[in-house]
Amino acid sequence: MDPHTITTLAELEALYATPAAPSLAKEVDYLHPHYRAFVEAAPLCLLSTVGKDAAECSPRGDAPGFVQVLDERTLLLPDRRGNNRIDSLRNIVADPRVGLLFVIPGINETLRINGTARISVDPALIARCVVESKAPVSVLVIHVEAVFFQCARALLRSRLWDADTQRQRNELPSNGEILAALSRNAIDSAAYDRELPERLRTSLY
Template sequence: MPPHTITSLADLETLYAQPAPASLAKEVDYLHPHYRAFVEVAPFCLLSTSNATGGDCSPRGDAPGFVQVLDDRTLLLPDRRGNNRIDSLRNIVTDPRVGLLFLIPGINETLRISGTATISTDPALLERYTVDGKPPTTVLVIAIQTVYFQCARALVRSHLWSPEAQIARSALPSTGTMVATLSQNAIDGEAYDRELPERLRKTLY
C-alpha cells in the first residue's frame, strides 16, 4: 500500500469536520416538490451504474424534462439511440443500483438521485417517449431511494457556465482523429469527421 493512503473510515473521518447541518437536512427519500422542479427543467444528467468489476458513468440528454416524474418516488428515463454498447443497461441487468446527477445550464446547484432501475419495453412507456415516429428501444423505471442537492462550489470553481471558460472544439483532437488512432487506422478518421454532422442529425432519435 502506498504511503499516506487512507484505508479505514476512522482514519478518513479524522481528516474532516462534522457534516454541516444543512447537508444532512437536504437529503430525503422522495422527490420533494423543490427537487421535482429541478428534474422538470433539466436537459442533461449523468447516469452511473456498476457491475462486479467496476462502474460506468454516461451522459443522458434531451429536451428539458426528458427525465419524467411518474410520482414522487419514481422516474422514467428513455434510452435514446446511441452506439449500441449498452454498457449502462448491461450493468443494470446484473446490478440495479443507479445514480443520477442533473445539470441545468446557468444553475450552479446540481441534483443527485440514487435508486434502483428496471429496464422496460412497455409499449405505453415507449409511446410516451416517441419523437418523429421513433420510440426509444427501452425506458428505465427508476425507484428513488435518496435525493440530495449539491451546493454550488464545484461549478463556481470550474466556471462551467461562463462563456469565457469555453474551449474551442478545434483545440482538442477531433472525433475522427481519436477513432482513427485508437483503431490503428482501421477507421478512416477524415471520413468519420466529414460524415459526423449528417450522421448525428439523422440518428438523434
C-alpha cells in the same frame, strides 16, 4: 502499501469535519416538489451504474422534462439512440443500483438522485417517450431512494457557464483522429469526421 492511502472509515472521518446541519437536512427519500422542479428543468443528467466488472457513467440528454416523474418515488428515463455499447444497461442487469446527477444550464446547483433501476419494454411506458415519431428501444424505471441538491462550489470553481471559459472543438483531437489512432488507421479519420455531423443529425432519435 502506501502509508498515505486511506483504508478505513475511521481514518477517512478523521480527515473531515462533521457535516453541518443543512448538509444532512437537504436529503430526503422522495422527490419533494422543489426537487421535482430541478428534474423537470434539466436537459441533461449523468447516469452512473456499477456492474460485475466495472463502474460506468454516461450522459443522458434531451429537452427539459425528458426524465419523467411518474410519482414522488419513480422516474422514467428513455434510452435514446446511441452507440449500442449498452454499457449502462449491461450494468443495470447485473446490479440495479444507479446514481443520477441533473444539470441545468446557467444553474450552479445540481440535483443528485440515488436509487435502483429496471429496464422495461412496456409499450405504455415507451409510448410516453416518443419524440419525432421515434420510440426508444427501452426505458429505465428508476426507484428513488435518496434525493438532495449539490451545492454550487464545483461549478463555480470550474466556471462552467462562463462565456470566456468555452473551448473550440478544434482545440482538441477530433473523434476521427482518436479513432484512427486507436485503430491504427483502420478507421479513416477524415471520412469519419466529414460524415459525423450528418450522422448525428439523422440519428438523434
